[in-house]
Amino acid sequence: MLDGDDWVITGGKRFITNAPVANLFVTFARTREASGKDPGIAVFLVPADAPGVSVGPKDRKMGQEGAWTADVHFDEVRVPADALVGGSEEVGYRAAMTSLARGRVHIAAVAVGTARRALDESVAYAADATQAGTPIGEFQLVQAMLADMQTDVLAGEALVRETARKYRSGQDRRIAPSAAKLFCTEMVGRVADLAVQVHGGSGYMREVVVERIYRDVRLLRLYEGTSEVQRVIVGRGLLRGGTA
Numbered sequence: 001m002l003d004g005d006d007w008v009i010t011g012g013k014r015f016i017t018n019a020p021v022a023n024l025f026v027t028f029a030r031t032r033e034a035s036g037k038d039p040g041i042a043v044f045l046v047p048a049d050a051p052g053v054s055v056g057p058k059d060r061k062m063g064q065e066g067a068w069t070a071d072v073h074f075d076e077v078r079v080p081a082d083a084l085v086g087g088s089e090e091v092g093y094r095a096a097m098t099s100l101a102r103g104r105v106h107i108a109a110v111a112v113g114t115a116r117r118a119l120d121e122s123v124a125y126a127a128d129a130t131q132a133g134t135p136i137g138e139f140q141l142v143q144a145m146l147a148d149m150q151t152d153v154l155a156g157e158a159l160v161r162e163t164a165r166k167y168r169s170g171q172d173r174r175i176a177p178s179a180a181k182l183f184c185t186e187m188v189g190r191v192a193d194l195a196v197q198v199h200g201g202s203g204y205m206r207e208v209v210v211e212r213i214y215r216d217v218r219l220l221r222l223y224e225g226t227s228e229v230q231r232v233i234v235g236r237g238l239l240r241g242g243t244a
């Protein structure tokens with residue numbers, strides 16, 4: 001709420017990436033009732049050392065050990081008027097939404113790169129590991145797994161390139177980023193699963209790269225909008241006459 005020239009923010013958000021090491025929080029807060037197309041949300045830059053800001057203990061996650069997350073709480077945190085992004089309640093929110101779409105292209109690209117690594121690890125393992133004296137890569141069912149992984153990776157690569165092109169040109173900054181995030185993050189889940197399968201029991205062991213990838217990529221289908229939310233954005237966008 002506005003108090004004189006200052007904004008006073010109270011609330012919390014779970015699972016904030018880098019919260020334990022952040023100096024600044026980009027904060028979405030409701031400043032007014034939503035009405036029509038106006039969601040009533042503004043964006044603020046809040047220093048982590050502002051009075052009233054507290055960060056919870058580091059979360060214990062399934063994977064992504066390199067990225068720390070924690071809950072963040074604001075208890076009547078006071079920030080000056082110039083903390084409002086874009087200088088108005090509407091401008092910052094629109095800018096933040098655009099950056100979310102760009103983030104989706106980014107996550108899709110991360111998914112493709114990680115899938116490529118899982119495939120490379122699997123090809124190397126299949127060429128090297130033997131079963132009863134036969135390299136497992138000579139079994140056609142193992143080759144089939146590699147072929148399915150490669151096909152998925154190629155499809156993801158092509159989709160990310162096309163989506164990035166459309167994002168940069170401004171042709172599509174809504175449907176394509178969500179469709180790419182949806183496809184590529186689901187794709188890397190399939191690829192990581194097959195990578196563990198190609199590795200057999202070794203794939204379940206902590207010291208093996210594909211075991212870490214299998215856990216790490218599970219998050220990609222959850223954050224920056226779940227797969228279900230991406231489907232909602234794509235479906236709703238098409239019905240509103242968006243670019244396909």
Ligand SMILES: Cc1cc2nc3c(=O)[nH]c(=O)nc-3n(C[C@H](O)[C@H](O)[C@H](O)COP(=O)(O)OP(=O)(O)OC[C@H]3O[C@@H](n4cnc5c(N)ncnc54)[C@H](O)[C@@H]3O)c2cc1C
Binds near residue numbers: 069222223225229
């Ligand atoms: C490791 C990690 C890091 C994160 N980092 C950040 C961060 O830095 N900043 C940040 O703001 N958030 C972050 N998040 C939060 C993350 O974006 C959310 O957890 C995610 O968007 C899902 O929201 P939720 O947890 O509230 O689940 P919910 O929204 O409650 O979802 C539960 C289920 O309901 C489904 N669902 C929800 N809404 C709909 C709908 N409208 N239609 C159909 N199905 C629906 C979901 O798809 C899901 O299957 C992080 C989360 C994790 C786990």
